[in-house]
Amino acid sequence: xxxxxxxxxxxxxxxxxxxxxxxxxxxxxxxxxxxxxxxxxxxxxxxxxxxxxxxxxxxxxxxxxxxxxxxxxxxxxxxxxxxxxxxxxxxxxxxxxxxxxxxxxxxxxxxxxxxxxxxxxxxxxxxxxxxxxxxxxxxxxxxxxxxxxxxxxxxxxxxxxxxxxxxxxxxxxxxxxxxxxxxxxxxxxxxxxxxxxxxxxxxxxxxxxxxxxxxxxxxxxxxxxxxxxxxxxxxxxxxxxxxxxxxxx
Amino acid sequence: xxxxxxxxxxxxxxxxxxxxxxxxxxxxxxxxxxxxxxxxxxxxxxxxxxxxxxxxxxxxxxxxxxxxxxxxxxxxxxxxxxxxxxxxxxxxxxxxxxxxxxxxxxxxxxxxx
Numbered sequence: 001x002x003x004x005x006x007x008x009x010x011x012x013x014x015x016x017x018x019x020x021x022x023x024x025x026x027x028x029x030x031x032x033x034x035x036x037x038x039x040x041x042x043x044x045x046x047x048x049x050x051x052x053x054x055x056x057x058x059x060x061x062x063x064x065x066x067x068x069x070x071x072x073x074x075x076x077x078x079x080x081x082x083x084x085x086x087x088x089x090x091x092x093x094x095x096x097x098x099x100x101x102x103x104x105x106x107x108x109x110x111x112x113x114x115x116x117x118x119x120x121x122x123x124x125x126x127x128x129x130x131x132x133x134x135x136x137x138x139x140x141x142x143x144x145x146x147x148x149x150x151x152x153x154x155x156x157x158x159x160x161x162x163x164x165x166x167x168x169x170x171x172x173x174x175x176x177x178x179x180x181x182x183x184x185x186x187x188x189x190x191x192x193x194x195x196x197x198x199x200x201x202x203x204x205x206x207x208x209x210x211x212x213x214x215x216x217x218x219x220x221x222x223x224x225x226x227x228x229x230x231x232x233x234x235x236x237x238x239x240x241x242x243x244x245x246x247x248x249x
Numbered sequence: 250x251x252x253x254x255x256x257x258x259x260x261x262x263x264x265x266x267x268x269x270x271x272x273x274x275x276x277x278x279x280x281x282x283x284x285x286x287x288x289x290x291x292x293x294x295x296x297x298x299x300x301x302x303x304x305x306x307x308x309x310x311x312x313x314x315x316x317x318x319x320x321x322x323x324x325x326x327x328x329x330x331x332x333x334x335x336x337x338x339x340x341x342x343x344x345x346x347x348x349x350x351x352x353x354x355x356x357x358x359x360x361x362x
Contacts, residue, residue, distance in 0.1 A: 033320040034275060035296065040320075041276040042292070054291035067300035 007039045007049045010057065013129040017061045020125035024071040031064060058130035079118070085189055086114050089202055092182040095175045096210050105165035109156035117149040204233035260298050262338035263287060265327065268308060269335055272324045275299065299325065307331035 003011075011032055018028045035052065042051060053060040090110060094100040124145050128138055170178060182202075189198035208229035212222045267273060267281050279292050289295075302308045302325075309328050312321040327335070 030323070031296065031300065034323045035293070036320045037274070037315075037322050038276050038279075038292070038296075047292075052291065052293040054293070060291065060293055063294075063297045064300070067297045067304065069304075 003036065003039055004043060004048065007036075007043065010049045010053065011036055011039070013057065014061055014064070017126050017129035018065060018068065020122045020129065021065050021068075022070050022075055022122070023065065023068045024074065027068050027071075031068070057132070061130050081189065081192070082118075083111070083114055084185065085198060086110070088182040088185045089205075091178050092202060092206060095170070095178040095182070096206055096213070099172075099175050100170040100178055101167060103160055103165045103167045105163060106156055106160045109159065110153070113149055113152045113156065116152065120148060121145060200237060204237060205230060208233070257298060258338075259342075260289075260294065261302065262335070262342060264295060264298060264302065265307065265331060265335040265338060268325050269327050269332065272326050274322050274324050278325075302331070305330075305334075307334050 014035070015028060015032050018031075019025075038052060039049060042048070087110070091100055091102070094102065124141050128141060133141075186198045186202055190196055208226045212226050215222070217225070263282060264278060267278050273281075275295060279289075279295055282289070282295075299308070303310060306328060308325045308331055311324050311326070313324060315322045
């Protein structure tokens with residue numbers, strides 16, 4: 001027997017809510033599978049998920065989350081790695097595009113953007129998980145989530161132009177070293193997380209640019225080809241991920 | 250103590266008592282509560298309480314495969330500490346219930362006078 005769509009959605013939402021609240025992964029799986037078992041029995045007795053959670057999913061998720069501990073150890077591990085990854089990504093881009101030139105203001109600004117984005121992501125994920133929103137509203141929130149960090153990054157670039165702050169400029173050796181270290185870091189992250197994502201994402205975004213830079217193509221042709229390659233690369237990547245998730249789910 | 254805290258405390262005591270009668274799991278506990286006329290607005294209310302009992306070390310859990318398939322089932326058992334807490338609850342409850350009973354009976358006698 002399979003669980004009803006409504007019950008499955010509730011369990012997925014609960015998992016998302018607890019992950020976004022920074023709860024321990026094992027504890028999350030524990031409570032989710034316990035509730036799954038409950039829902040199996042309940043549906044056999046002809047009851048649905050509303051019997052379990054009452055009128056408000058939000059209130060129930062808060063109650064569950066309130067009894068679970070914050071995964072301090074896990075987050076102390078993930079957040080520095082994530083921050084390091086974002087910096088490596090920025091530095092790699094700079095090193096490929098004619099050398100690293102990084103101002104203190106930008107270093108600090110980028111740091112705040114990462115933290116703000118994390119908090120924003122956690123907040124939006126919790127909101128979406130605990131409210132029964134229409135697909136349209138959900139899409140709007142995700143769009144907002146995507147636009148916010150990008151506009152903040154752009155804002156910092158403008159601020160950086162307007163205000164003078166000390167700059168770190170690498171020479172040729174420094175730039176080559178940066179590329180090697182950043183690529184090494186992405187490979188390390190891929191091994192650590194046991195996924196290809198930390199390698200594939202920077203590769204899709206930077207490889208076309210790096211390779212096209214070696215050709216004699218005109219700048220215009222290069223930029224257009226590069227954009228097409230990056231976009232189709234990202235679309236293919238997300239399509240494959242989506243397919244795989246579907247299969248496993 | 251707020252009203253909801255008092256109710257949580259009572260639910261906690263009831264669950265300790267149910268688990269003390271033998272190894273059991275969430276859905277069965279809920280059914281047993283219903284058998285005693287203790288129905289809840291939200292069946293799921295027992296799970297936050299069970300999480301707390303586990304955290305306090307009053308219960309231990311073990312996962313077992315169920316013959317009907319589906320996810321592994323989580324069974325609860327009282328620990329030494331859990332039995333002590335149950336005795337503690339029984340004492341607290343007898344004070345509260347005898348107090349409430351006396352109060353209500355007084356009301357009844359006043360009304361009849």
